[in-house]
Amino acid sequence: METSKIFIGYIIYLPIAIALTYFVSKTLFKNGKTFMIDIFKGKDDIALATNRLFEVGFYLLNIGWALLILKINHRNFNNTYQNLIEILSFKIGGFSIYLGLMLFINLYLFFRGRKKSNRKSQVVTQKLQQPQS
């Protein structure tokens, strides 16, 4: 059974994409725990649960996208190893740029939630302090 070059390309591409997703989400959500505990003040169980749920969503979205862009078109491929490397580099580079964008979007969400919860707690403390003064 001869294995075509496209199949080799798939076998190289898949582990790289999944490993990239794994490392990015591990880093993001190990540090995201701090943000979550900050956002849901004192309620650690909700914070950890939300963090876990966001992690699952991140995995689903990114692995789904990685599998969606897996296909190498026959017409653009002229059956040489040079062309295989070029196509693979385009795919993996594009995927890692996409992952970086996703990382920044998630960070933005974390910061926004933190700002909102800070503002809300300030309003509450002001309302509590006003009747006394």
Added chain:
Amino acid sequence: MNLNLIAYSIYLLLASLIIIKVGFICYKNGNVFVTHLIPNDKEFCIRINNLLLTGYYLINIGYAVITLSGWSSINSFEQMMESISKQIAIITCILATLHYFNLFWITKFIKNFK
């Protein structure tokens, strides 16, 4: 050996693995949210959560099985890999969007209930 049959078995295995794993994680972590929304009755919360989990499994596994009917015929291993990855990608993307919507609503409700 028919390659379509191999593709179906790999696809069903992977899809059910993903669906069951995600469902279990959401069930375990969702318990916290439901108990916050309905603080008094713990028994009721667990029952609601069980119902939600069952509905989720039914919808997703039903969709995964339905997509088998419209599968194109497969002649080589690379075509097999392409079609399997495409179908699993569609399922995971649907799951991800549903999941993010759920998170959005849950956090909104939790803020309102406090």
